[in-house]
Amino acid sequence: MKKKVLNVLYLCILQLQNHLEEFKSESSKEKKLRERAEQYTRELEQEIEGIKRKNLGRASNPANIELTQEVSRLKSQLEKTKVEKEEKVSRVTSKYQSEISDLKFSLSEHEHKDKELRKEILTLKDKLKNNVSEDEVASRIQRLKLQLEHSERQHALIGDENERLKDEISSQENALRAINKEKMQLEQEMRDIYDKRESVAQWEAQISEIIKWVSDEKDARGYLQALATKMTEELENLKVMGVSDDSNRQRWRNRRSQRLDKMELLTLQSSLQSEIQAKQQIADELSKLKSSVVSFEKKNHEQDTIIEKLSKEVEELRKEKETLLEKQDIADSSGNTGERSREQTLMSFIKGQFSLLNDSDNESAVEDDSMSEDGLSHGDSRTNSRSDLHMGAPPDTPDVTHQSSPIIQPEHVYDQPWGASKTGSMPQPKTHKFVMKNFYTPSKCNLCTSLMVGIQRQGTTCSECAYCCHVHCMDKAPSVCPVPAEQNKRPVGIDINRGIGTAYEGYVRVPRLGGIKKGWIRQFVVVCDFKLFLYDTLPDKNQPTNVVQQVLDMRDEEFSVSAVLPSDVIHANKKDIPCILRVTTSEMNPPGSKYQVLMLAESEQERHRWVGALNELHKLLRKNKLPYKSAFQAQEVYDNSLSLVKSTNSCTILEQNKLLMGTDEGLFVAQLNKDVLIRIGDKNEKKPVYQVELVHDEQLVVYTSGRQHHVKIIHQSVLDGHEGDPVKIPDTKGCSVFCVGFIRQTQNSCLCVAIKRTIQVYDLILTRQRYRKVKDIQVPGHVQFLEIINDRLCVGYPSCFAIYSVQGDAAPMALLNTEDPSLQFLVQIQLDALLAVQVSESEYFLVFNVLGVYVDNSGKRSRTQEMMWPAPPLAFAYYEPYLLCYSENAVFVYNIQTTEWIQTLNLKKV
Ligand SMILES: [Zn+2]
Ligand SMILES: [Zn+2]
CATH class of the missing domain: 2.130.10.10 (YVTN repeat-like/Quinoprotein amine dehydrogenase)
Structure with a gap:
């Protein structure tokens, strides 16, 4: 297309150039014509000039005039045509020149377009090349499609496999669950086995013994067999020889007797050996006994010196007494009971000293027995914990050091003449003289074997024979003083029907505040009345205090005891793990959560004993269905993480x-x-x-x-x-x-x-x-308690409660009658009066910081039983009929009507 246009344009330009040539030639012709015309004119002019000069004389010649006129006219005509022609030429040339310029312009334009078109052609050529690569792309797409299809197929396959694997996984999971269950069972079994291991160990010992026997027997049999074979050989020899002659037989006889002699010698040697061994053993035993005898002699000597000292003292005191008696006789011949009582306290002092000695003698005697009995067989592997489930505890051993304390520390004696008042003023030698006593270590009642729970005045003791028991057990105590040994050592333990009594006790370690990471702290544990009492121990004296740190109630529905797995105690020392047991009870928050205490026994054996004893007790508790009256369920409102309050x-x-x-x-x-x-x-x-x-x-x-x-x-x-x-x-x-x-x-x-x-x-x-x-x-003292009970105002102030009238002017009435001798001690020590409760129409329960007492309307004691708080109380609350005693680590719940301690709520430690 463009090429054609270009061609046409060229042709036009060529034509126009031709035209221009023609015009140029024409214009040159015209120029030549004009030149000729101008020549003619000049010739004509010259002719005219000649004529003129000829006709100069003839001046008025008419023909001449006519001629000149015609010449001028021709001249003008010539001029005219000349101008016209020139104009025409210029016009045509300008016209053609403009046309040429236009054409040149269009030519340049077209040339420009041509260039563009060429460029376009080039780009199109490139495009064409690209079009060629498109084919390649298409083929690639095809290939990719194929690949896609392939992958889709594979995907589908994988999906199927996935399904299959899922199924497999679920089946595996089921299997895992089954295995887990099995594992749990196995763990349970393991635990059981652990528990049984002790007996297994015994069995093992027996088995090893049996094996030894068997091996001995084997040796003997081997020996016998060897002998038998030799004998048969010889017999054969004899048979061969013996038939031949008599001398051989004689020889054989000799040989036989020789052999018999040899055998006898052998047996004798072996018996000698055993005798030597036995002698050796006896010598060992003898040396041991000698050493023990030496130590006992030493002890004896020491005691002799003490006795000497004491007898000297006694002598002195006797002398004093005699002098006093003499003085008395001199001063007043009539009897003076005051002096007599002083004499009695002196006597009791002396007696107390002796009873202390006697006790220690008894103790060492007991130790002697055990030494001679089993000193050789299994050494002294005993620890200081012991089970009272089966054996009776010698009731006075744990309190030896304290039995004399009421006399040595007179500030703790509240002259409590109950026993005396019962038996009358004449003290007979065969009745107890009970006095109230403060126990500073966990102590047990000699009658019921239960702990004497409380902070002060936990029980009574006989000042004569040091028999200790609860106030409420006093009536049932053997009435003869001193209590006969057979009654003192009767088989005690727990009363299954009521759950009262001490079953087990010993030292364990419990984690410090903050967990096992922080270490362990030694505590004394007493299992009593189906509760575990954990007491702190004094680090320097290695003796438990009388303040209960924790009480774990076995009647709690969540109660359980078990060994632990390493995963339960990740911070524990590896070698400690077999010695750790875990006691679980329910915790307050959220309801149903568990409260766990870890205990580290002194050895693995000890741990077995603890777990065994506690589980046995728990079984017993379950079997007898002793009720646990859970009165409250506690819920935590907020803990100390809430800084707002x-x-x-x-x-x-x-x-x-x-x-x-x-x-x-x-x-x-x-x-x-x-x-x-x-x-x-x-x-x-x-x-x-x-x-x-x-x-x-x-x-x-x-x-x-x-x-x-x-x-x-x-x-x-x-x-x-x-x-x-x-x-x-x-x-x-x-x-x-x-x-x-x-x-x-x-x-x-x-x-x-x-x-x-x-x-x-x-x-x-x-x-x-x-x-x-x-x-x-x-009121007489600083008011500590205030409550309106039955339209009247009950006021508590130190060591007393009184009732005042709110409306009228009636006189106040004291709820604590100080004339009641059993209540006088309350006045002698300052006690905080914390709560008073009306139990019935005629009975009140008064709560002090160390104990609670029941009184009647006139302020006299109405029940012998006193309520004791295991740990120092911080506050009290009453919700009929329950008394709540809040302490640092627990809330103790009592039923005021029945005086039972029914529930213990362990508080989360912070
Ligand atoms: Zn007594
Ligand atoms: Zn008791």
């Missing part, structure tokens, strides 16, 4: 799942089911709240707060978010304790506020002021 001082139940708490940072309402904690009142005011109580009838909340311990009252609606400022009672500065209660007589709620020795009584009214003062009551 620091320490909680007081708490009261608003409604189900809703608590009102008085904390160091103010009042809070805790909604347990929503897990929400709401601050009540001004957020910027963080005054501590000490005590908080609800007044249901008036819908009021009463609390003490601030540094001044003022009593404040708010309406209960404030707790739900309503506006309302607390009403402060200005007179109540320094309030130590307060109580609220409903007085039926006046149909009014009343508020009693204790400030030191004064109690302010207010009526709570429905006016804006909310309170109205009624009166002041003065």
Whole structure:
């Protein structure tokens, strides 16, 4: 296309050039014509000039004139044509020149286009080349498609395989589960086997013995066989020879006798050997016995010297006594009982000293027996723990050092003449003289073998014979003093029906606070009354204290005891693991979670004994179905990880799942089911709240707060978010304790506020002021407890409780009659009065910081039993009929009606 156009353009240009040539030739012709015409004109002019000059004389010649006229006319005509021609030429040339320029322009344009087209052609050529590679691409796509198909197929195959593998995995999982189950079973079996290993060891010993016998027998048989073969050989020889002649027979006889002699010699030698061995053994034994005899002689000598000393003392004392008697005789001939009692205490002092000695003698004698009995067979592998399940404990051995303590440490004696009052003022030599006693190590009752639980005054002891028992066991104690040995050593242990008694005891180690990583701490464990009591030990004296660190109740539904696997105690020393046992009970939070205590026994054998004894006991407990009256289920409201609330001082139940708490940072309402904690009142005011109580009838909340311990009252609606400022009672500065209660007589709620020795009584009214003062009551001591019981105010102050009238002016009534000799001790030591409970119409239960006592309306003791707290109490609460004793590590729950200790809630240690 473009080429054609170019060709056409060329042709045009050529034509135009031709035209131009033609015009050029024409114009040159015309030029020549004009030149000729100009020549003609010049010739003509010259002719005209000649004529003119000829006709000059003839001037007025008419022909001449005509000629000149014609010449001029021709001239002008010539001029005219000349101009016209020139114009025409110029026009044509310009026209052609413009046309040429146009054409040249179009030519250049076309040339330009041509270049472009060439470029286009080049690009198109490239494209063409590319088109050629497209074919390759198509083929590649084809190939890829094939590959895709292939991979898809493979994918499908893999999918199938996956399915198959999944199935296989699930089957494997099932198998694994089965294996796990099996493993668990095997572990259980392992544990059982562990437990049985002890007996296996015995068996093994027996088996080894048997093997030894068997091997001995084998040796003997071998010897016999050898002998028999020799004999038969000889017999054969003899047979061959013997028939020939008599002399041979004679020889044979000789030989035989020789042989017999030899055999005899052999037997004699062997018996000699055994005799020598036996002698050796006897010599060893003898040397051992000699050494022991030497040590005993030493001891004996020491004791002799002591006895000498003491007898000297006795002599001196006798002398003193004689002098005193003489003096007495001189001073007053009539009998003086005071002196006599002093004499008795002196006598008892001496007796006490002797009983101490006698006891130690007995002890060493017992040791002698055991030494001679089994000293050779299995050495002294005994440890200080022992099972009382089967054997009777010598009842007075653990308290040897303390038996004389009431006399040595007279500050702990509360002159308690119960025994004396029963038997009358005339002391007969054959009755006990029981005195109350403080035990500073875990001690057991000689009668029921149970622990004497408590902090002070845990039991009584006879000052004459040192027989120790509970206050409530005193009546059942053998009445003869001193208690005959056969009655003292009767088989004790646990009373299966009631679960009372000590079953097992010994030392173990428990992890320190923070786990096994921190190490172990030694504790003394007593298994008594189906509970495990863990006592701290004094590090220097290696003796347990009387403060219970933990109580683990075997009646707990979650109770179990077992050995541990290495995975259970990852921080434990590897060699310790076989010695560790684990005791599990239920823990408070969340309900159903478990509380575990690890114990490290002193050896693997010991651990076996512990696990065995505890499991046996637990079985017994189950078999006898001794009831566990779980009264409470505890739930943790929050722990110390919640920094919002620091320490909680007081708490009261608003409604189900809703608590009102008085904390160091103010009042809070805790909604347990929503897990929400709401601050009540001004957020910027963080005054501590000490005590908080609800007044249901008036819908009021009463609390003490601030540094001044003022009593404040708010309406209960404030707790739900309503506006309302607390009403402060200005007179109540320094309030130590307060109580609220409903007085039926006046149909009014009343508020009693204790400030030191004064109690302010207010009526709570429905006016804006909310309170109205009624009166002041003065009490003899600093008020420690305050409660409205049956329209009357029960007040506790050190060592006493009393009942005051709220409305009238009736005289106060003491709930502790100091004329009752059994209660006098309460006045002699200052005790904190913490809680009083009305048990029935005519009985009250008074709670002090070391014990609880039952009294009647007149303040006299109504029950011999005293309630003892295993660990120092921090607070008490009463929820009929349960008394809750809060200590550092546990909450002890008692039934006040039956005096039973029914539940122990172990607290999480922080
Ligand atoms: Zn006695
Ligand atoms: Zn007892």
